[in-house]
Amino acid sequence: MDRFVIEGGVKLRGRVEVSGAKNSALPALAACLLTSEPVTLHRIPQVKDIRTMIDLLAHMGARVEEDGQGAVTIMGGSGLEPVAPYEVVKTMRASSLVLGPLVGRFGRARVSLPGGCAIGARPIDLHMRGLEQLGARIEQTHGYIEATAPQGLTGAIVRFDRITVTGTEDILMAAVLARGETVIQNAAREPEVVDLAELLTKMGADIEGAGTSTIRIHGVRTLRGADHTIIADRIEAGTFAIGAAITGGDVEVAGCVPDHLSALTSKLRLAGAEVNVIGPDLLRVRREEPLQSVDIITEEHPGFATDLQAQFMSLMTQAEGIAIVSERIFENRFMHVPELVRMGASIRIDGNQAIVAGPRRLTGAHVMASDLRASASLVLAGLVAEGETIVDRVYHMDRGYEKIESKLAGLGARIRRERG
Numbered sequence: 001m002d003r004f005v006i007e008g009g010v011k012l013r014g015r016v017e018v019s020g021a022k023n024s025a026l027p028a029l030a031a032c033l034l035t036s037e038p039v040t041l042h043r044i045p046q047v048k049d050i051r052t053m054i055d056l057l058a059h060m061g062a063r064v065e066e067d068g069q070g071a072v073t074i075m076g077g078s079g080l081e082p083v084a085p086y087e088v089v090k091t092m093r094a095s096s097l098v099l100g101p102l103v104g105r106f107g108r109a110r111v112s113l114p115g116g117c118a119i120g121a122r123p124i125d126l127h128m129r130g131l132e133q134l135g136a137r138i139e140q141t142h143g144y145i146e147a148t149a150p151q152g153l154t155g156a157i158v159r160f161d162r163i164t165v166t167g168t169e170d171i172l173m174a175a176v177l178a179r180g181e182t183v184i185q186n187a188a189r190e191p192e193v194v195d196l197a198e199l200l201t202k203m204g205a206d207i208e209g210a211g212t213s214t215i216r217i218h219g220v221r222t223l224r225g226a227d228h229t230i231i232a233d234r235i236e237a238g239t240f241a242i243g244a245a246i247t248g249g250d251v252e253v254a255g256c257v258p259d260h261l262s263a264l265t266s267k268l269r270l271a272g273a274e275v276n277v278i279g280p281d282l283l284r285v286r287r288e289e290p291l292q293s294v295d296i297i298t299e300e301h302p303g304f305a306t307d308l309q310a311q312f313m314s315l316m317t318q319a320e321g322i323a324i325v326s327e328r329i330f331e332n333r334f335m336h337v338p339e340l341v342r343m344g345a346s347i348r349i350d351g352n353q354a355i356v357a358g359p360r361r362l363t364g365a366h367v368m369a370s371d372l373r374a375s376a377s378l379v380l381a382g383l384v385a386e387g388e389t390i391v392d393r394v395y396h397m398d399r400g401y402e403k404i405e406s407k408l409a410g411l412g413a414r415i416r417r418e419r420g
Contacts, residue, residue, distance in 0.1 A: 002398075004391040004405060006382035007414035008364060012249035014411045018237045018256045019045040019402040020070065020230035024192040027169040028199050028230060029053045030097040032062065032074035034105050034173060035203060037225030040073040044230060045402040048395070052092045059088050086112040086143060091399070096124050096145075097166055100174030103136050103147040110146050126167040130158045134171070134178055155180030155219055163188050163300045168215070169196050175217040176205040184215040190301040191260050195231045202226035232281070234260040235307045236401060239376050241265070241285045242311045243408070245273040246318055247383050250286035251411060258283050263304045267312065270294045271319060293321035293358060298329050310336045310377035316356040317345040318384060325354040336374035339367040343381055343389070364389040372400045379404070383413055 020043030030053070032039040044050060054072065058064045060082065063075040082102040089095035089112050102109035113124065128138045128145060134153040139146045155178045158171050168188040173196075175182035187193070189211055197210030203226045206218035237256035244251035245268055258265070258277045265275045265283070271294045273287040293316060298306040306329035316323040317340060327333050334354055337347050342365045346357040364387035369375035375397035382389030394417070397404060405415050 001392065002394050003418050004379060004382070004394050005416050005418055006364070006379065006385075006389045006391065008362075008383055008385040008387065008389060010383065010412050010414055011247045012243050012251050012383070012408070012411040012413060015252040015254050016240050016407050016411055017254050018232045018240070019043070021045070021192060021195070021233040021235075022047055022049055022400050023165075023233075023235070024195045025050055025230045026053055026094040027097050027166075027173070027192065027196045028228065029057060029072070029074065030101055031173055031196060031199055031203070032057065033060075033076045033080065033098060033101040034177065035223040035225060036075070036077050038073050038075045039203070039225050040071060040227045042071045042227075042229040044070050044072045045233065046070070047402050048399045049092050049094060052089060053094065056084055056088050056095070056098065059085070080106070082106045082109045084111040094166065096127055097170055097173075099127060099145060099147060100131065100170035100172070103131060103149055104153055104174040104177045107150050107152060108148045110144055113143050113145065126160055126162070126164045127170045130160070130167060130171040131174060133158050134174055134182065153178035155182040155217070157183045157185065159185035160187070162186070165190050165193065168193055172196065172200070172207070172215060172217065176200055176207070176219065176223065177221075178217075178219040180219055182217045182219070184217070185213070187213055187215045188300060189213060191231055191234065191257070199226060199228045202228055232256045232260070235305065235373075237261060237283070238264045238305070238308045239311050239380070239401075240407075241268060241275070241283065242308070242315050243380055243383065243411070244285040245271065245287050245291070246315045246380055248287050249411070251284070252278070253283040253285065255281050256283055257281065263302060264308055264312075267294050267296060267304065271315065291315065291319035291359065293319040293323035293356070295324045295326070297326040300329070306330060306333065307373050309333060310373045311380055313337075313347070313354060313356060314340065314377045314380040317347070317358050317360050317362060317381065319358045321358065323356045323358070325356060327352050327354075335370035336377045339374070339378055340381055342367055343385055345381070361386065363387055366390045367392070369393045369396045372396050376401065379408070379415070
């Protein structure tokens with residue numbers, strides 16, 4: 001089992017290029033199931049979750065071509081087997097994303113319940129309820145969701161009880177081939193949803209309102225092939241921005257979308273970092289002054305992203321004062337806290353809040369990653385800790401960060417991967 005070995009005390013400096021967004025590439029790959037024509041996706045990150053999704057599409061019978069430079073072409077012919085077995089998707093939370101396109105195009109789907117990070121319940125029930133409103137019959141047996149709609153799906157009003165990104169994406173993909181109009185209310189507004197809608201529109205879908213809380217889809221008979229470039233990974237970009245701030249460094253985050261990071265950058269400025277938007281895809285973050293404590297509350301977009309909560313908490317261990325970190329998206333996303341405490345952090349958990357007192361001198365320790373973003377928080381802590389930090393189980397990080405150790409090393413970090 002691989003691990004990272006980090007020698008702390010180096011300020012990150014230089015320029016780093018952000019990869020394509022994993023959370024945008026996954027639904028985009030799933031959307032390729034909606035047509036028999038080839039769909040080419042560019043800027044696909046080389047991370048484990050993407051590899052799992054590509055393997056799943058190939059397992060179903062899709063033809064997959066990769067150019068080795070981040071472009072993937074999927075040809076989902078008419079002979080696909082609409083089954084996502086457990087043995088293929090057991091490590092990936094996003095397996096439910098194929099449910100909507102499969103039942104939308106083929107009228108049936110059998111998909112294993114998702115695996116992945118143990119950070120709390122994911123609202124797969126919202127996906128199922130939405131598909132039922134579109135006319136699908138849903139059964140859950142032996143760890144699988146089975147959806148059938150022999151006569152096809154029919155447009156309807158689908159209102160989510162709570163905002164769900166993957167649920168919005170799944171129903172959006174299901175609805176593009178449904179008869180009539182579908183209205184998704186209380187829809188997620190994340191950039192990844194907008195990116196998916198742009199891809200589907202290129203494929204011939206009729207979609208209005210993506211990026212707002214109400215999305216309207218007018219069903220079409222068939223979709224065609226398309227060529228599409230995935231947006232930048234705002235979570236990776238945010239992680240590097242926090243890395244610059246926590247180390248007192250100076251980093252240019254290239255290839256990002258600064259507007260997607262506004263909730264984070266406003267907090268970084270309050271904490272004492274200097275953040276400058278240099279161009280449409282370039283952000284510079286540096287810090288010379290001491291850090292100040294800042295409270296955060298995770299919320300759906302455009303609020304502070306839950307996927308940056310753990311990283312920001314590491315930053316707050318180095319800030320003067322008391323910071324309150326409130327987690328409102330997932331109920332089990334403080335599993336990195338005991339590991340940070342092992343490194344010397346002063347953090348107390350009270351329900352869905354973590355109270356962080358700083359600044360604290362962190363010292364290197366042997367710690368264990370519990371999920372994808374927890375991995376990143378421990379790496380960031382290791383960058384400022386005295387001595388050597390060993391982060392075990394970095395396969396979590398490999399699910400969502402492309403060549404993270406190489407990119408950090410390019411900024412001066414003393415980090416290496418050891419094969420277990």
